[in-house]
Amino acid sequence: MMQIQNVTDFSLKYTLESGQSFRWNRIDNAYYGVVEGRILKIFQEGTTLHVENSDDEDEIHFVPFLRHYLDIERDVPKILTEVNNDAYMHRAIEKLWGMRILNQELWETVASFILSQNNNVPRIRGIIRRLSERFGKHLTLAGYVDYSFPNPDALAEATEEELLACGTGYRATYLRNAAQAVVSGELPLTLVKQMSYPEAKQALMCRDGIGEKVADCICLFSLGHLPALPIDVWIKRIFETLYFRRSATHREIRHFADSYFGDGAGYAQQYLFHYVHECPNWADAEHLSLIEST
DNA sequence: TTCCAGGAGAGAG
DNA sequence: CTCTCTCATGGA
Numbered sequence: 001m002m003q004i005q006n007v008t009d010f011s012l013k014y015t016l017e018s019g020q021s022f023r024w025n026r027i028d029n030a031y032y033g034v035v036e037g038r039i040l041k042i043f044q045e046g047t048t049l050h051v052e053n054s055d056d057e058d059e060i061h062f063v064p065f066l067r068h069y070l071d072i073e074r075d076v077p078k079i080l081t082e083v084n085n086d087a088y089m090h091r092a093i094e095k096l097w098g099m100r101i102l103n104q105e106l107w108e109t110v111a112s113f114i115l116s117q118n119n120n121v122p123r124i125r126g127i128i129r130r131l132s133e134r135f136g137k138h139l140t141l142a143g144y145v146d147y148s149f150p151n152p153d154a155l156a157e158a159t160e161e162e163l164l165a166c167g168t169g170y171r172a173t174y175l176r177n178a179a180q181a182v183v184s185g186e187l188p189l190t191l192v193k194q195m196s197y198p199e200a201k202q203a204l205m206c207r208d209g210i211g212e213k214v215a216d217c218i219c220l221f222s223l224g225h226l227p228a229l230p231i232d233v234w235i236k237r238i239f240e241t242l243y244f245r246r247s248a249t250h251r252e253i254r255h256f257a258d259s260y261f262g263d264g265a266g267y268a269q270q271y272l273f274h275y276v277h278e279c280p281n282w283a284d285a286e287h288l289s290l291i292e293s294t
Numbered sequence: 295t296t297c298c299a300g301g302a303g304a305g306a307g
Numbered sequence: 308c309t310c311t312c313t314c315a316t317g318g319a
Contacts, residue, residue, distance in 0.1 A: 019300060113300080120299035123317065169315030174302085211302045232300040249309090273300075 004049040004063060009077050011098025012044040015070060018274040020102055020221045022112055022125045023149070032141070034132070035069060036105050037148045039141040054141040071100040071224075076267070079226070083261045083268035087290035088242060092275035101270055102221055106189050107182060108149040109222035110204070113214045114174050123167070130166040131155070155179035174209025181207060197225035212250075216266075226266040229257050238272050241283050242291055 016024040016031050024033035030043040039054035053062065067073055080093050116124050128149070135150030135158060155163070156179035163172035181187035187207060192200050200223055204215040212231075219228035229235075231250050239253045240246065243260070261268040276282040 116299090117301040118299065118314080119301085119316080120318080123299075126317090164315085167316065170313090171315080209302070213301060217300070230300065233298090234300065 002051045002053070002059060002063075004051060004066070005047065007044075007047050007049055007072055009098055010044075010047075010070070010072060010100060011096070012042060012049070012070075014096045014099035014274065015102065018096075018099055018270060019121055019277070020217075020270070021104060022121070022128050023108075027144075032144050032146070034139065034146050034148055035066075037137065037139075039139045039144060039146050040066075041141060041144070052141060054139050068103055071103055074100070076100055079264040079267050080271075083264045083271075085260060086294035088287065088294075089268065089271070091287075091290060092271040095278065096271055096274055099271065099274065101224075101226070101267060103224050104222045105149070106193060106218070106222045107152055109218050110178060110182075110187075110189075110210070111149070111155070111175060113217040113221075114178055114209045115168060115171050116217070117171065117209070117211075117214060119169075119171075127167045131163075131168075134162065134166060152179040152182035156183045171209065174207075178207050178209065193223065197223075197227055200225065201228070220266040220270075227258070227263050229254060229265045229269055234273055234276065235269055238276055238282075242272075242288070 012031060013026075016033070017026070021033070023035070024031050026032075030041055032039065032041050034040075037055075038057075041052040043050040051066065084090055084093055112124070112128055115127050119127075129147075132147035132149055135154040136147035139146050139148060155175060158176065158179075160172055160176065163175060168175060178187065182189055187203070192203050195203060197219055201212075201215045201219055204210050204218055205212065210218075214230075216228040216230040219225040220230060231253055236248070236250070236253060239256065240248050243256060244252070248256075257265045257269070279287075281287065
């Protein structure tokens with residue numbers, strides 16, 4: 001057991017339940033998840049995080065790693081001030097205060113969001129769990145059992161049938177090709193990490209099965225590129241409803257969000273995305289009047 | 295039964 | 308360039 005103290009402006013719940021990671025399970029008020037080959041159990045009590053780790057790691061190295069994973073080091077309140085442009089955003093920021101955008105391991109993020117296309121969160125979680133059980137490493141923490149996310153080699157060597165058996169559907173080919181590209185060096189992940197946002201996005205989009213939306217998810221949820229704006233069916237619907245009041249193209253939405261939110265567009269997007277999932281009445285008259293008033 | 299899900303690619307126009 | 312159709316899967 002270990003503690004990380006003075007963690008301010010942070011919500012473990014909203015950070016881990018906002019659809020950016022598919023690997024966390026809540027049991028009572030503690031979160032169990034697999035992060036880069038170890039099980040972590042995290043419990044938040046005010047500004048203190050209580051952490052248990054299946055690996056016996058030196059705190060000197062582990063604490064900075066975890067703080068970076070949870071994006072605790074970043075001045076998020078400053079970013080939220082910059083995107084707090086109207087009463088609707090104010091409502092979302094207030095409701096989800098402390099939600100942060102994770103910095104997840106790159107390969108797992110690439111694979112996970114390849115699997116996310118035309119799919120829903122519970123099913124994505126199931127696919128990733130089955131892939132990990134089948135191809136990952138068995139891990140335990142105080143009786144809790146989980147599996148590491150399979151490395152590229154394991155998925156590159158897997159047969160199409162084995163991947164299909166995990167429920168990947170037609171995305172199996174995309175997943176296998178991406179794994180093989182990482183192994184062969186065609187998709188050089190260590191270099192991608194060094195690239196600028198436009199460079200990284202383009203390098204990722206060269207792969208079959210990674211379009212603009214998935215590339216933006218990877219850039220935002222793994223590489224820390226906050227201008228990245230994943231436009232899925234929800235974000236499209238939200239921007240059309242709140243800011244356009246009509247149907248709009250992806251191009252229009254991207255242009256609007258860039259100028260309206262600036263470099264923090266990724267954070268703004270995440271607050272809007274999760275807010276509408278938390279509030280089924282997100283588009284009622286009372287909510288829409290928040291836009292009118294500003 | 296049909297519709298939908300943190301979409302992308304191929305093909306037509 | 309944009310629009311449309313299809314892709315595998317399972318829950319609602």
